[in-house]
Amino acid sequence: MGSSTIKPGFTFEYTMWIFTRISGLAMILLAIIGITAAFIMGARTQTDLPTLMRWTFFPNPNHVVNSEIPDITLGWANAFWQIMQILIVFFAATHAYNGLRVVLEDFMGHTIWRPLLRGFIFLLWIFSLILAVYVILAS
């Protein structure tokens, strides 16, 4: 198996390789934006460190219940935070499912189970995204 059997151009695996890096950096960037926006909204005096860290990891109202924020429904209800949450969930879910796929394929090799695994993970991914977006928008 030499380099002559490697397909040039944008294969699925190459694209996912690129996406994993991009999504990882995007999540770090979204976390920084989340922290910054939290401080602008008054997190310095209204939350403690664990609350701020929970918020950074994923900005939803359940993560700030133990704080002195006057109105915690603000976090969920406006477009900025909902879009932030959807972006975080999208990048995280895709990044994670791809990582799972890579690890499992390392043990699986080129057998009949590989397309079945990819199909199964793909379905899980679609299901997770639909569920997450529903929860974010419908709460």
Next chain:
Amino acid sequence: MSLKRKVGFFQGLKYRGKGPMWAWILHRITGLSIILFVGLHVFASFFMQQFGSDIATSINIVYESWIFQILVIFIVIFHALNGFRIAVLDIWPQLLVYQREALWLQWLVFIPIYGLTIFILIQNNIIAI
């Protein structure tokens, strides 16, 4: 594209890959752990909120306990920082000559962030107890 080589797990651990190899192993373990723990937390929260499930509530009680959070915070921050190093070295491969220094820098950033978080976490919870 598999090589016909059967290397056992413990034999593989003897490979002298040193720092970068342990970083790779730890990155995989933390990645799978994030999927397991965070995924469990997300599903438990969903069932707790929608159905008031007792099992889901117990899962979340464990997940949110401060002792467990010491582990979770390590897992998440390590995976993020290590991933950042990997992404940077993949985008600018000419920096690969500085792999060793990059790992030093990674730990140099990790230890204060993790240490401070853990210090505050333990301090708050020991006083409460």
